Amino acid sequence: MRIVLTLLIVTLLTFSSDWAQAEPETSSIETATAVKLPDIKGKTVEVPVGASEKITVLCFLGTECPLARLYGPRLETLSHNFAKDVRFYAINSNIHDSLEEFAAYAEAYKLTFPCVKDYENKLADRMGAERTPEVIVLDQAGKVRYQGRIDDQYLPGIVKPEPTRSDLKIALEELAAGKEVSTPETKAVGCLIGKVFPEEITTDITYTKEIAPILQTHCVECHRQGEIGPFALTQYDEVVGWGEMLLEVIDEGRMPPWHANPKVGAFTNARRMSAEEINALKTWVHGGMPYGNAEDLPKPTSYVQGWQFKREPDLVFDMHRKPFAVPEEGIVEYQYFVVDPKFTEDTWVTGTQIVPGNRAVVHHCIVFVRPPDGKDFRGLGWIAGYVPGQRSVNMPEGYARKVPAGSQFVFQMHYTPNGIAQEDMTKMGLLVTDEKDVTHEVSTLVAINHDFEIPPHAADYAVNGDITNIPDRGELLAITPHMHYRGKSFQVTAKVNDSKELLLDVPAYDFNWQHVYELATPHPLASIEKLSFVSTFDNSEANPFNPNPEDYVTWGDQSSEEMAIAFFEVAYPLKESGETQKAKPKQEQAKDPERQKRVDAFVVDFFKRFDQNEDGEIKREELPLSMRRFAFKKLDRDDDGRLDNEEVKKLADSSGSI
Template sequence: MRLLVLTVLFALLANTGLTVSAEDRALVGQSVPEFQLDNCYGKSIAWKDFEDKRLVAVVFLGTECPLAKLYGPRLNDIQERFSDKGVQVIGINSNSQDSLTEIAAYVHRHHISFPMLKDPGSRVADQFRAERTPEVFLLDSERKIRYHGRIDDQYGVGYSREREASPELVNAIEDLLAGKPIAVPNTEAVGCHIGRLKTLEPHGDVTYTKHIAPIMNAHCVSCHREGEIAPFTLSSYDDLIGWEETILEVLDDKRMPPWSANPAHGSFSNDPSLSPEDRQLLETWVDNGMPEGDAKDLPPTPNWTPGWQIPEPDQIVKMDKVPFDVPAEGIVDYQRFIVDPGWKEDKYITAAEARPDCRTVVHHILVYVIPEGATRQDLRQIVAGYAPGTPPIELTDGIAIRVAANSRLLFEMHYTPNGSAQKDLSYAGFCFTEKENVRRVLTGQLAINTRFKIPPGDANHVVLANYISRQDEQLVSMTPHMHVRGKSFRYEAQFPDGRKQVLLDVPNYDFNWQLKYFLKEPLTLPAGTRILCTAVFDNSEANLTNPDPNKEVRWGDQSFEEMMIGFMDTIPLKNNL
């Protein structure tokens, strides 16, 4: 089955607002009080240590916030670029959940070259009125705030801009050094909430051990645990402390758990959404000061399988001979690796599992088939896939995936940089059966349109595609696929008897979360059933992920181009082998 599922965490846990409040504007021009804090090695650092600096950029950071990780190397570059001009970057960690040891690890992991200070009790954050990580305050020689907001606009809520970033902090530094007014003195800080200590005494009957831990285990911990791609862990009570405001925010904004289907249409077995009752429990728990509860109420730790989830594979295929270098930051477009698995005869796959070598940066894996004599992959044949928290392929009851002899495999890799350079050599395992054991073949189907042209600046360009069932079959799953200009996607069945049914409606498509939607019960498609897929693209300036709103966009493999595919998995009702 096609596992284009991205049930990973990773929409960056950031503020969605782009407007600057009156309170934020009022910060510019204010003086900040002197402070003295210890760095991550226990050495005391005070204002007087920087009195010879013309400008100081105070940046509030956290060790696990995804944006703070990504911007660590960029702040290093800014420090190096302007150090000889009297500019000093100072990092401050005000998170109650971040220890000195964790801050030191952050400094080493991201090669931080500027001072990194610990702010116990968030006292300095309160003085600055800082709310987010990262959040920047650029101070002049009189230690007055001259710029406040973000570092630049490269990263946002679950995306990286493909066009060149607007370097607001660098521009502000250059304006001040040149003696000019700052053109844009305020921008909206985007990032995680600073984890301040709570002064409210824990109270009430809703506790972590009895009510909140089961919610975390069911909806979050599969990705938010050690070694997985999620930016912080949520495996214990201590893990949650400091993240409560961010958790409530992403739930309110429906960014987590990742799920895009309109609940008015379809019922899906892999829907990770929290119930209204679970949301209310979380809100009540936070409002009551987050009581821990009795340890005897704690549910068992989920049994996360460390090895293969499928039976021991008959064959393991690596994506390449050497690891791929994943950079510390920036955009890594799809990487493709072609390998010959040596299949000299037809193969019948009953189980397949793609596994990342470096789980912290592998966003997803798709393994396509390239048939003998073909120059590119068959989009209908995806034989393995990976997304954190998503189960592998296991087929039973005489059902298998058939791959023709002499086919090659294409590993399509989507990497997400995490602030430090990594290496990855991912792989896939396969279990086979003999042809005589197979009664029906699971097949990938497509509603696809490759001939569209999206005009420049068009915010609502509609593209249609059809699939017509040529036999009686069961629809198992659907996966809409577009790139960064994708806005919405809908599947609608038109049955031979005239009935119409919306099968899946994705009103807010997100390129970072190309989810696969498994029907709770397979839907029978009589021969002649037409499935109409309607995709809407936003090629306007308002689309923050749009690489170039002034360009006409056509079909192409890379994310700065576009695709329009309605993937489907079907099984014939009758035996076809």
């Protein structure tokens, strides 16, 4: 395999006479003042690494690194803004990036400054570059004056509304003015440069026999062509360039993505590598990453293209009649699209999947059911979701969600611009079944707390919520916590027979992965008196995800605001079974004076928060965007365009959180 890779490199270097002369000799690169490298146009470019007429910016970039993609357009803008005094060079040192792939990257992000290939990462090694993106600034004398990040807006999994410090821009302004650089070094963030692996083999562990099966089990589901992973891990030539990066994300707990405490609960969809698998990967990477015998390769896992169902979906709905245009950058407000499926009778759904039209910019899509006015409907109305950490939903045999006749679907879309103007047309596929084949109706309950204000710089701020209106019959299937960028940890407990049982503990919550934690053993609802959660927030500077630690943070749709929610997937048997169920004191609950106090307090707080003109009524425009577009029609029971005291009381009674 190493012979094949060597021949490939030789072929690329000899494709033209210019390229054949481009790669510097090993003996001279350490002392050369300019390094000759092949560019994406088939020519040779001299990259200054010593004295030069202008300030030089060396930009180390990778074609598959998400942060390098985000920063490509910003580097192009800076190159124009400083064209008088500064010359930019884009350098690709990744072993797994071909020159053709780098050319495609440059074209996609409209880079007009020289883009060159650093074969065998010799220039990266000389300059001490480790990541993409990473920038190194040399003055006219060839002295390194700045090295590190471009600015602090983006981190792995983090998007701030705007940078709080534009490090590269400031450094260039200071140098152009003849000043010392105030901050000469910052920590570069992003992907490790995939460098040439060591020639010496010190391990018997091979890619074909041990490593490929591990990657198939834990990684390839997402890291393959057309899926959410930013690069593929299906071929040896791709994997070897990401060896050190694989170890880093595993050591940091970022991959495989799973955030539940392994000591609490058991979940059917847990993603965890064993200690033996992790040790095998480490030994292989540090031991030279040998390929092995091709006959040992496991049979490739087969995946359904487009849909993750076992058969084609029965119904498919586009989110809108035309694609939505996503801008190059900035914050895009949540978008809502209403689709009428024209159901003339109740429809029972056994499988759902959201397929983003453009995975590069769709952060999440959630689809709700909006039933017709006055229709009896259980739960929140959640029917499908595409968010990091969630896949298609295929329910057990006999389990289904009910969509009442006349209902509409509401698509909630969250877009994250990635540096290139894009379009998206997301769609939803459904599997349906006959009502006679349904034994359990699946629904979503919610515990929620709108009433909080996180103070500036609070590092450990707890928000509590609970739901006491638990159905007598059925079972708890899954739990989904939800917070935003300041979310720190999340715990869910059940009150069972006057004792507390911890059902879920997420000690390090990550907004980028919205997991549905599926209980390995469904919990009988009859035994649960109350479900409670504690969501803890970190609004301090120590939280790298924090948009602004100076803010007082309250409830809101945008990621820079916060939410405190626990979703509970439950299933109700449609027919009585012979099992003895615990009877809940529903009539007593209705007369419970403490509950009535909570309802009254909810109503007072609701009006305090949303009745902006204090006229005793809440109009649609006074509510947050998500409530206006999704919930208002359901809350406004008399359809008069406003919410009165009685309608808010009914909201409190039906919420299950009182």
